[in-house]
Amino acid sequence: MVDQRMKRPELLANELRELAGELSRRLRAASAGQVLSMTQTSVLARLLKDGPATIADLARAEHVKPQSMGVTVASLEDEGLVERTADPADARRWNASLTDKGKQHFLAGRAARQAWLSQAIAERLDEAEQRQLLEATALLKKVLAR
Secondary structure, eight states, rough: OOOHHOHHHHHHHHHHHHHHHHHHHHHHHTTTTTTHHHHHHHHHHHHHHHHOOHHHHHHHHHHHHHHHHHHHHHHHHHSEEEEEEEETTTEEEEEEEEEEHHHHHHHHHHHHHHHHHHHHHHHOOOOOHHHHHHHHHHHHHHHHHO
């Protein structure tokens, strides 16, 4: 018998969306000591990876309005996780930059999430299942490719 999810991609898409949400919630719970939103965490990750950025650049990257990103960055600034620095290309603009506290906060959360996921994979999946998961990650990357 053919699994209905193979005949109807929308069923597979729905299951994948639900699983992605559950994975996201589990990863967030793994770093329970940190109370940042997904957007805040994503901004910290982007600043760590790419360096200082304007609100407009961050908003485009995160697919939100600049006003919303302004609120997000302001909240991170209030927590001492980011700071405003002058844009070297245009003194009228400013960039959000990761502070040392922000970097440490982000790295600690990422380490906790990584540890939980690594342990779950090691404890719950045998070697063949881990290979299947590896293959599935390649497929997910293909789905996400632009």
